[in-house]
Amino acid sequence: MKTGMFVFAALATGTLAVFGTPFPNDSLGFTLHMATPATNSPEQMVSSAQMKAHSVMEKDGKTLVEWRGHPVCGDGFTVTAELTPTPEKDGWSYEFRYSGNESGLGIRLIDFPMLTVPRTDKTAIFYPQKCGQVRRPKWKDVKPGANVATAAAGGLHFMAALNGNDVSWYMDQRGDARLRPNWAIARNGKEPQTATLVFRYAPQLTDANLASGALPFGGTIRTFRGDWFAAAEIYRRWAWEQPWAKAAFARPQKEMRNIAIWFWNRGRVEDVELPVERFAELTGLPVALDWYWWHKIPYDVGYPFFWPPREGAEAFSAAVRRLVAKGIFVQPYTNGVSWDQVDPTWETEGTFDSIVEKNGTKKGHQYNVYMPSALAVMCGSAPHFHARMRELMKNLRGSGLPGVYMDQVGGCTVRTCWSPDHPHAPGGGTVITDGYRKLFSDIKADNPGFCISTEDTPEAYIDIVDSAINLWQNGERFGMPVQPEAETVPAFMAVYHGAMAVYGSYAVIDGIPPWDPTWPDRDRWPNEKPWEELYPDQYVLEFARGVAMGMQPMVHQLRMSHFDDPRYAGNFKFTVDTAKFYHANLDFLYDGTMCAPGRLLCARQPVELFIRGIYTKPEKARVVRHPSHPTILHSVWRAKDGRVAAVLCNWSRKEQVYDLATPDIAVAGILPARSWRIVVK
Numbered sequence: 001m002k003t004g005m006f007v008f009a010a011l012a013t014g015t016l017a018v019f020g021t022p023f024p025n026d027s028l029g030f031t032l033h034m035a036t037p038a039t040n041s042p043e044q045m046v047s048s049a050q051m052k053a054h055s056v057m058e059k060d061g062k063t064l065v066e067w068r069g070h071p072v073c074g075d076g077f078t079v080t081a082e083l084t085p086t087p088e089k090d091g092w093s094y095e096f097r098y099s100g101n102e103s104g105l106g107i108r109l110i111d112f113p114m115l116t117v118p119r120t121d122k123t124a125i126f127y128p129q130k131c132g133q134v135r136r137p138k139w140k141d142v143k144p145g146a147n148v149a150t151a152a153a154g155g156l157h158f159m160a161a162l163n164g165n166d167v168s169w170y171m172d173q174r175g176d177a178r179l180r181p182n183w184a185i186a187r188n189g190k191e192p193q194t195a196t197l198v199f200r201y202a203p204q205l206t207d208a209n210l211a212s213g214a215l216p217f218g219g220t221i222r223t224f225r226g227d228w229f230a231a232a233e234i235y236r237r238w239a240w241e242q243p244w245a246k247a248a249f250a251r252p253q254k255e256m257r258n259i260a261i262w263f264w265n266r267g268r269v270e271d272v273e274l275p276v277e278r279f280a281e282l283t284g285l286p287v288a289l290d291w292y293w294w295h296k297i298p299y300d301v302g303y304p305f306f307w308p309p310r311e312g313a314e315a316f317s318a319a320v321r322r323l324v325a326k327g328i329f330v331q332p333y334t335n336g337v338s339w340d341q342v343d344p345t346w347e348t349e350g351t352f353d354s355i356v357e358k359n360g361t362k363k364g365h366q367y368n369v370y371m372p373s374a375l376a377v378m379c380g381s382a383p384h385f386h387a388r389m390r391e392l393m394k395n396l397r398g399s400g401l402p403g404v405y406m407d408q409v410g411g412c413t414v415r416t417c418w419s420p421d422h423p424h425a426p427g428g429g430t431v432i433t434d435g436y437r438k439l440f441s442d443i444k445a446d447n448p449g450f451c452i453s454t455e456d457t458p459e460a461y462i463d464i465v466d467s468a469i470n471l472w473q474n475g476e477r478f479g480m481p482v483q484p485e486a487e488t489v490p491a492f493m494a495v496y497h498g499a500m501a502v503y504g505s506y507a508v509i510d511g512i513p514p515w516d517p518t519w520p521d522r523d524r525w526p527n528e529k530p531w532e533e534l535y536p537d538q539y540v541l542e543f544a545r546g547v548a549m550g551m552q553p554m555v556h557q558l559r560m561s562h563f564d565d566p567r568y569a570g571n572f573k574f575t576v577d578t579a580k581f582y583h584a585n586l587d588f589l590y591d592g593t594m595c596a597p598g599r600l601l602c603a604r605q606p607v608e609l610f611i612r613g614i615y616t617k618p619e620k621a622r623v624v625r626h627p628s629h630p631t632i633l634h635s636v637w638r639a640k641d642g643r644v645a646a647v648l649c650n651w652s653r654k655e656q657v658y659d660l661a662t663p664d665i666a667v668a669g670i671l672p673a674r675s676w677r678i679v680v681k
């Protein structure tokens with residue numbers, strides 16, 4: 001493989017056939033998805049390969065890659081990628097612009113950079129799916145040009161083709177974190193032994209950017225050596241200097257930092273409250289409650305009308321105040337984006353605020369498989385929705401709650417809106433993100449000191465939300481392929497650990513997902529099995545993974561029966577041990593900066609997970625088998641005072657030998673079954 005310097009020099013000679021022979025002449029390209037602003041407008045794809053002329057020239061120390069003339073956009077249509085060498089000469093900063101478009105069509109999507117790089121059969125792809133994922137495609141089975149990874153890039157804005165110690169490729173977007181929507185796509189290249197990395201951006205369609213315009217941000221393309229963490233370090237060096245990162249890190253995080261474990265409990269006051277209180281008393285640890293199904297409406301039906309509480313405002317408020325008086329942080333579930341199209345208020349209010357798809361529809365999704373509902377996502381411009389949510393938040397704050405969870409905002413607002421009736425131009429841009437940021441800031445202004453939590457780890461909101469739930473370390477639950485083909489990696493934590501609290505896991509001590517009694521009883525599983533016996537490693541593995549990534553521990557649905565029943569004694573003890581371990585090491589696991597994970601030697605073993613969620617009917621449950629899962633989870637951290645620590649967890653039921661070598665620390669030893677260890681240097 002050739003080096004970045006070679007590539008740059010070759011670019012400057014005027015040809016893009018730079019990576020050896022044979023190699024396509026379009027290693028840097030673009031595709032524009034063009035249409036009129038009207039919904040249902042047919043799309044015209046305009047790609048670099050269709051352009052009539054192509055040149056590469058040097059000017060004032062920059063390289064201008066220019067494409068001119070297109071059958072639809074006119075002979076004067078010019079697209080320019082301006083590349084400036086990085087100070088280290090290992091890549092370029094890029095800018096992108098177009099002019100002379102005579103087609104009358106606007107640009108719905110800009111696919112740029114579209115970078116084709118050499119790959120081997122072992123090349124892995126890092127892409128910004130949620131907190132970060134690495135895919136190791138079976139390239140031989142992938143058709144030329146077919147996608148191997150696609151993400152709505154909400155969490156982070158970089159991707160990479162990873163070749164270990166050989167030359168790896170990295171590209172990012174360096175713009176305002178609010179500039180959405182963005183997607184990241186990796187494909188098998190059209191030529192043999194190549195891969196193509198693509199960023200996709202959705203601008204707004206306005207008269208001002210019809211004939212000419214530009215990507216409203218730049219970015220970098222460069223080579224490096226190393227793994228996903230090395231790529232994250234490149235992005236981190238830039239991200240830490242940005243205003244949203246500085247603002248997020250500078251905040252006081254008193255409530256969030258002092259949480260040893262979260263309980264994701266659902267249902268009635270008695271079922272939810274008592275186990276949390278008992279856990280807090282038993283351990284003396286500060287705990288937090290993420291309270292689902294406190295509301296009168298069934299889950300995922302009738303949104304956004306959460307108020308009143310299921311057992312009345314008085315009982316709800318009394319429970320909240322009891323918990324808060326005991327130092328327990330409580331946040332109730334709300335959905336931050338949805339209006340149910342089945343609710344009568346849809347026609348009088350919700351419909352006006354809904355996102356309109358480019359085909360003109362207002363799409364509703366039925367999450368609840370047991371009851372009719374269709375949850376439509378609200379645009380950023382959504383006065384009725386904002387009014388309803390602000391009213392709800394005042395009721396919640398009035399109940400004594402210190403914070404609220406607003407589902408889906410962090411994970412589902414990478415969208416476009418084509419409404420002809422909203423006061424924004426059709427398309428993407430920042431309108432949706434800006435609207436949700438305004439909703440957050442209005443809620444905070446209405447309710448001083450109120451904490452807001454949302455879903456996933458969204459860069460566009462990290463300076464305004466206090467915490468986020470991240471569940472992608474349990475990717476098997478979302479249908480992710482198993483290792484080594486796919487792996488969730490803590491790239492968000494590598495970049496932004498400590499900027500806000502991140503918690504989460506799907507781990508259920510008895511393996512029985514919660515059931516909302518407002519759902520029809522006929523759909524409830526008639527028989528439960530001893531899941532903790534049948535899948536004896538599932539709870540511990542699912543629970544520990546996030547903690548090993550520097551996330552706050554979370555247990556799903558803690559029940560009173562979990563405290564004393566001998567069947568759950570092992571899982572329960574590990575829960576207590578983990579919460580104590582996490583809380584004793586906040587200087588690393590909350591405040592610390594993630595260091596390179598290095599090389600860990602340990603035994604591997606098969607493990608099976610039973611995949612079943614709240615909406616899984618018995619015939620749809622399935623088993624995911626990892627043929628060879630490492631028995632030790634680990635991460636490395638640097639505390640604010642400079643000390644470095646290796647954090648290790650043996651989730652298996654046998655003691656395990658480990659040998660960890662990283663640039664910052666080297667440790668080896670034997671770790672007892674189901675235990676944590678921290679080694680500080």
Ligand SMILES: [Zn+2]
Pocket residue numbers: 354355356379380381417418419422424
């Ligand atoms: Zn809109």
